[in-house]
Amino acid sequence: MLIVLACGTERGTDVSDGWDSQAEQETAVSDPWEAQREALGAFIHAQRKMANLSLRQLAELTSLSNPYLSQLERGLHQPSVRVLKLISDALNVSAETLLAEAGLITPAGPEQGETGPASPLTEDAIRADERLSEDQKSALIAVYRSMLPPGQPDHPAG
Numbered sequence: 001m002l003i004v005l006a007c008g009t010e011r012g013t014d015v016s017d018g019w020d021s022q023a024e025q026e027t028a029v030s031d032p033w034e035a036q037r038e039a040l041g042a043f044i045h046a047q048r049k050m051a052n053l054s055l056r057q058l059a060e061l062t063s064l065s066n067p068y069l070s071q072l073e074r075g076l077h078q079p080s081v082r083v084l085k086l087i088s089d090a091l092n093v094s095a096e097t098l099l100a101e102a103g104l105i106t107p108a109g110p111e112q113g114e115t116g117p118a119s120p121l122t123e124d125a126i127r128a129d130e131r132l133s134e135d136q137k138s139a140l141i142a143v144y145r146s147m148l149p150p151g152q153p154d155h156p157a158g
Contacts, residue, residue, distance in 0.1 A: 036103040039146035043101045044141035045073040047091045050132075061090035078102070101143065133139030 048058055055073075059066040064086060071077050072087075079087070084102060088095040099105045126132070126140050 033078065034075065034104070035146055037078055038100075039143045040101045040103075041073040041075040041077075042139045043143045044069075044087060044091070044098075046136050046143070047093055048073075049136060051091055053091075058087075058090055062086040 010152050048055070053061070055066050058064075062069070062083075064083065068077070072079055072083075077104065078151055081099070081104065084098045084104075085095050087093075088098045096105065122144055123141050126137050126144070129137070132140070
């Protein structure tokens with residue numbers, strides 16, 4: 001059994017919102033489902049923050065417990081399709097988007113003429129969006145990178 005602790009503080013002494021520093025987030029993840037759960041959690045967290053909702057407010061909207069939602073955002077649980085549907089409705093995100101983020105369906109490929117997922121401009125566009133906070137930009141880039149095929153460079157040569 002492999003147990004990974006994401007935070008170096010003892011229980012009850014950390015006053016942060018549960019998100020670790022970027023250096024701690026970049027530790028190697030051996031289980032691909034673990035990486036998928038973490039990416040989904042980061043996506044849900046970013047969507048919740050963009051909707052200006054607290055965990056407690058999201059819990060009320062979804063009828064899920066605050067601790068369970070917190071664990072989902074930290075990538076500790078793989079939610080069911082029912083839970084993903086509740087969250088998608090509360091965050092005004094399509095259920096298809098959350099199912100794809102959870103790795104339960106394959107997202108539709110780009111239409112002809114669109115740029116594929118390995119576009120070198122994707123991360124630049126996220127960084128340039130002034131509507132996003134730095135935390136939101138980091139979360140989106142982390143989710144984007146987690147969706148790239150193995151061996152795919154973060155910044156393809158161009």
